[in-house]
Amino acid sequence: MSVTLSDVAVRAQVSPATVSRVLNGNYPVAEATRARVLRAVAELDYVVNGPASALAAATSDLVGILVNDIADPFFGIMAGAAQARISAAEGVARAGGEKLAVVCNTGGSPARELTYLTLLQRQRAAAVILTGGAIEDPEHSAAVAAKLTKLADAGTRIVLCGRPPLPEGAGAPVAATLSFDNRGGARLLTEHLLSLGHTRIGYVAGPMERTTTRHRLEGHREALRAAGIDDDPALTLHGSYDRATGVSAAERLLATAPDLTAVVAANDTIALGVCAAARARGLRVPEDLSVAGFDDLPCATDTVPALTTVRLPLYEAGARAGLLATARETPAGPGGVEPVEAELKVRDSTGPARGGTGAGRG
Amino acid sequence: MSVTLSDVAVRAQVSPATVSRVLNGNYPVAEATRARVLRAVAELDYVVNGPASALAAATSDLVGILVNDIADPFFGIMAGAAQARISAAEGVARAGGEKLAVVCNTGGSPARELTYLTLLQRQRAAAVILTGGAIEDPEHSAAVAAKLTKLADAGTRIVLCGRPPLPEGAGAPVAATLSFDNRGGARLLTEHLLSLGHTRIGYVAGPMERTTTRHRLEGHREALRAAGIDDDPALTLHGSYDRATGVSAAERLLATAPDLTAVVAANDTIALGVCAAARARGLRVPEDLSVAGFDDLPCATDTVPALTTVRLPLYEAGARAGLLATARETPAGPGGVEPVEAELKVRDSTGPARGGTGAGRG
């Protein structure tokens, strides 16, 4: 079999306990013996047995990062940032301290989310970071809340990143919540469009049962309402957070409501699909149709025209989530909730409404 | 503390051993007792202790997927596909069998790659999938080969996806290798450009020490050589696989070699940067400058003009890697190497060389 702690102890002529102590570094050991042990470790090429260690210590060094879609840079950026912070966390020279940050792809499936949570629980994970919008089905929410409570009870730190805080009643076993201002960002974006004279604005939303979807849509409607524009339900279409949704929704929208002068998409990926559909229809962006997205993904810059969108500091948020998950840094806000601001990025895909600047729907 | 196997045993009025057997399903148990145990498990909301189980069984259900950059869809797509296959692998109804597929982001750092491999080794991972190009530093390669040997010895299955096969001498502890035809794809692409009359072709390559970088560049040069064109070293620039590299490299290229009629980028992301730089310089794509990428990422479709590129079946390859990592499906090719074809995708970003069709550098 492989090399064990005792093997190292024998070679270093000390007791197993001593080896354990120098490896974990959390106990005073004479410099001479420490050196001897370290040399034995190197010579034997010893690697700690994680499961055994986790069993004895009742905790592991696993940190799980749950994402809805790993192929979507929105999640990739957050996950990468978090992982970088977690791995780099403890600057311990040689041994322990290292956390294993791993990302788990739920694919947006509630069942998979629960499965991963259970798997992480079974591994006695040190921390779990849940990223992105939550599913709003009451039953599923309750199940997740229950799981999180179990995890927290077992000593796992829970961090929410880009997901609204859990309701008070849920017992709030959450260490920290980075709450994206999706609603505010969406409001800003639609206000921008309104200021350009648009009044007939289509909206391509994400999946119905997601918090992110709902908040962005609500922000949009708030802006409309504040401007005294009645919300036309026919102008809002739901789909997935992908390009295909953007294409088909835009086609439908453009066919049924030719008087549309702008379309807001729930994220950049959808927006790209909307642009493609518009082009296919012979419409120029933004002269004939203004299009806006959300997230400010890297590729939003490279479209022609460059996409007007709402920037979310994904990298920074992910990094902070990583910090909160590992270190004992206590979160700032009340209830452990830290708001994350959204910033409007006006670029070239939005322009004045055709047929006047603020003339209304004439 | 939390619920243990014995707690379940007591409640179900059986021995711990029996509970273990029904949970693992790999042993005959009377239907009546099985039901009783299952009910106790449900009532107590019991979750297996992973570390304890791994310690006793000397294996875990962890599968690690190593990626160079999780924020890059190139890796996200492969990782997501692999993860989906691994999680869905065993259709076992309730209990065990479930594998925990996790992705580890090395960020392209050799040290992090080794660290993750060690961490995975310490967790006694069931399998490890290494995706994307390998770093070519001899010292690092040797270290990785050594680690992989250790892992394989401990029973971990190793799968390479998008990375060239390990040299024979390394002992080949690799279960399977999905080898992308980067060289062939690059050759196809440059041949396409040559057929359009381009002879002065710039090349924006990735990081020097990566296999992917080298193979794509070699394919490009092969095509050039086959066409009797001498390779001008000044036309090849190295950088990272990101947009910024594309921008700066294109600026330099365009400034120093104004007679360039085409630029090939080592991947789509770089190509997008090249397009942006060309536009900034007032050049039309493809009329004034043809631009091509590699990978066929989703966003390559949404640029204007749509990017000519080389398609790699990322999703399919990732899925196959997941299968090979979990099931005992033996790989097809000799030495466990399965070639993965690259396919030329001609779109709108490439066109005839300005100033004639094949007139040469006049």
Next chain:
DNA sequence: CTGTTAGCGCATTCAT
């Protein structure tokens, strides 16, 4: 500062 002694929770022989 270091050695000794017990388990951590589970999978597995063996018996029965």
Next chain:
DNA sequence: ATGAATGCGCTAACAG
């Protein structure tokens, strides 16, 4: 088909 006993490799009190 089930129960009893043993040990996986390590950490954590205790001594000393």
